[in-house]
Amino acid sequence: MTVAAMWEARAADGRAAELAAWVHGTALPALRGSAGLDRTEVLAAQGGRVLLITWWDGAPVAVADPPADLLARPVHRWEFTSQHVE
Template sequence: MTTAAMWEARAADGRAGELRDWVRERAVPALRGAAGLERLEVFTAPGERVLLVTWWSDAPLPVPDPPGELLGRPVHRWSFTSEHVE
């Protein structure tokens, strides 16, 4: 069974690049090499949003919170269980 953990943050106005860099430089290295981590991807989206999706064979590790000054609102987190893959 695979669990996908999604972490999404909206940057404070004008700080999307800094938030993206924080994810790449802090959050990704904090997860890299963790037991059960199968894959991770970083996405950006309109509205100054940054999304980190991780896939796990074990229980997902939590993604740390970025510095508050980078955020336009609190971080959102969801976990999903894979039911079907083609």
């Protein structure tokens, strides 16, 4: 079973670059080598939002929260199971 875990954070005003750097420098290295991790993708959007999507063979490993001062609001998390791939 493939699971996609989505982690989305919104940066505090003026802190989007720092939040993205935290994802690349802390969150991703913490996940590397985790059992079942298939791939990762980081995306950015207007409003200082950073989205990390990880694909797993089995249960995903949780992504940590960044330092609170980087955030405009709490992190959002979702998990989805694959239903169809073309």
